[in-house]
Amino acid sequence: MDFGQFTDRARGVIQAAQIAALAERHQQLLPEHLLKALIDDAGGVAARLVRDTGGDPDLLKSATEEQLSRAPVQPGANEGPQPLYMSPALAAVLQGAVASARSGGDRFVTAERLLESLARQSGPLRALFRRAGVDADALAAAADAQRKDHPADAETETTSGEALARYTRDLTEEARQGRLDPVIG
Numbered sequence: 001m002d003f004g005q006f007t008d009r010a011r012g013v014i015q016a017a018q019i020a021a022l023a024e025r026h027q028q029l030l031p032e033h034l035l036k037a038l039i040d041d042a043g044g045v046a047a048r049l050v051r052d053t054g055g056d057p058d059l060l061k062s063a064t065e066e067q068l069s070r071a072p073v074q075p076g077a078n079e080g081p082q083p084l085y086m087s088p089a090l091a092a093v094l095q096g097a098v099a100s101a102r103s104g105g106d107r108f109v110t111a112e113r114l115l116e117s118l119a120r121q122s123g124p125l126r127a128l129f130r131r132a133g134v135d136a137d138a139l140a141a142a143a144d145a146q147r148k149d150h151p152a153d154a155e156t157e158t159t160s161g162e163a164l165a166r167y168t169r170d171l172t173e174e175a176r177q178g179r180l181d182p183v184i185g
Contacts (some may be wrong), residue, residue, distance in 0.1 A: 005098065006109045009044065013037045013111055021084055025074045028087040031125055032071070035118050036064045038111060045146065046115045052142045055134035063128045089125075093117045104144065112143035 003011055017033035026033070038046035039061045047057035074082045094109075096117035101109045119129045119136035129136065174180040 005101075005107075007111070009041075010097075010109050010111045010114055013041055013044065013114065016041070018084060024068065024071070025082070026068075026071045026084070027074050027082075028071075028085050029090055030068070030071060030087050031090045031093045031118055031121060032064050032067050032128075034090060034093065034114060035125070035128070036061065036068065038115050038118070039064070041111065044111050046111060049112065049115060049139060049142050049146070050132065050134055053134055053138040055129070055132045055139075057132070060128060060132035060134065063131050067124060067128065089121065089123075093121055093125075096120060100140075112146065116140045116143055 003014070006014070014034065014037070016037040018029055020037060021029045021033045038044060039050070039057055050057040050060055093114070094117070097109045097113040100116055101107075101113045104113070106113070116136070116139055118125055119134060119139045126136075129139075171180060
């Protein structure tokens with residue numbers, strides 16, 4: 001897997017998932033680790049996207065944690081760090097995210113694409129998303145709407161309007177709402 005095709009944020013989420021798996025002494029890096037890292041990402045958009053599609057991010061997180069509590073743990077707690085292997089299910093999620101990014105016109109895989117790919121997986125992952133009230137198609141549509149016409153063509157991701165909203169004021173909108181003092185001159 002070429003992680004150079006992932007945005008900085010997506011790589012950070014994957015790294016957070018690895019750290020969590022190592023801390024719990026799990027034998028494999030699972031899709032559930034990635035999902036938990038996405039929901040826990042304070043600067044990320046996963047929880048907001050889940051909420052926007054009518055789902056409950058807190059329920060999704062607790063269901064994911066419950067699933068992870070049943071993951072096999074490596075024996076020998078005092079033997080030092082053990083190797084961590086990527087599960088085939090997580091490899092399928094990452095490949096699905098890459099395919100989704102390519103079909104969406106993105107050069108890089110974003111955290112939103114990771115979440116979308118997780119939601120599209122079958123088996124226990126699909127059950128987690130259903131339990132939290134999240135539909136994969138609605139999640140994909142919300143992610144596309146958030147990105148709008150701004151494909152992920154750089155490693156540093158900013159969603160459409162995110163930088164403008166953060167660092168500027170929309171004077172036209174303030175004037176429409178009557179919150180802008182008239183300028184005399």
